[in-house]
Amino acid sequence: MYKVLFVDLNQHSREKIPYTLDWNRAGFALEGYADTSAAALSLCGKDHFSLVAINMNEAQAEGIELCGRIRCQSFVPIILIGGVSDFQLARKAMYYQVSDYLPDPLSADDLTASLLTLKHKLDSALQADHHAHALSSSENDSSAQTNVIDKVKEYVEEALHQNITLKEISNILHFNCSYLGQKFKCHVNMTFNEYLLQQRMEKAKxxxxHTDMKVYEIANVVGYSEMDWFYKKFKSYTGVSANEYRKMISITA
Incomplete structure (x- = not known):
């Protein structure tokens, strides 16, 4: 069961869907509640939550600002609930890597579908963590070091759609981040960030x-929520834009 911190910035909405939904059936449990941004940030710092759900309704600007403040200290998944559908707000939500943005009118089915999608991602990440933990071993043994590098690569492959940092992987494997970075570069002949970029770009190519997926869908699959950033990285890596690359491939096929 994944722990949820529910933040209600619209304090007059205690009877709305988020409180009547059976969160447990979707694999989540409401373990914390906050009615101000300050309280939410305090709880995030004290406890480990798998999801922060923010009911912003008439406090959308405050809700987006809270997302930014949370991102300064954590990459915990965030779902924004309530308020009007607004393109600029949606762009800011994407910038802060919000998992979902559900404006009014909100239905229980919409929220349940969003939670089930997030649960699948959390399950996949948890499975990858377990695999990495299982193969953490002596850093003094050369073969063990090679095995650890292989697990770093496996983790990258399985969590490519998520925000990935070497620091997080180092914590999972119980290694010093700088030490693991040096060992990775020694074994792979490139830095971790260079390898991560290579894997994302090759997957995108x-x-x-081989698929008819839209470019923005591909960007999400390889871990980019900001399309401009994906376009910039792809063109820098291949020399052409994503659309130009697809056209070139179709011509030579």
């Missing part, structure tokens, strides 16, 4: 060539 493969999807452009």
């Amino acid at each position: 493969s999807l452009l060539q």
Whole structure:
């Protein structure tokens, strides 16, 4: 069961869907409640939550600001609930890597579907963590070091759609981040960030060539929520835009 911190910035909405939904059936449990941004940040710092759900309704600007403040200290998944559908707010939500943005009118089915999608992602990440933990071993043994590097690569492959940092992987494997970074570069002949970029771009190239997925869908699959950033990285890596690359592939096929 994944722990949820529910933040209600619209304090007159205690009878709305978020409180009547059976969160447990979706694999989540309401373990914390806050009615101000300050209280939410305090709880995030004290306890480990798997999800922060923010009911912003008439406090959308405050809700978006809270997302930014949470991102300064954590990459915990965030779902925004309530308020009007607004393109600029949606862009800011994407910038802060919000998992979902559910404006009014909100239905229980919409929220349940969003939670089930997030649960699938959390389950996948948890499975990857377990695999990595199982193969953490002596850093003094050369073969063990190679095995650890392989697990770093496996983790990257399984969590490519998520925000990935070497620091998080180092914590999972119980290694010093700088030490693991040096060992990774020694074994792979490139830095971790260079390797991560390579894997994302090669995956994007493969999807452009072998699927009919839209470019923004491919960007999400390889871990980019900001389209401009994905376009910039892809063009820098291949020399052409994603759309140009797909056209070139179709011509040569």
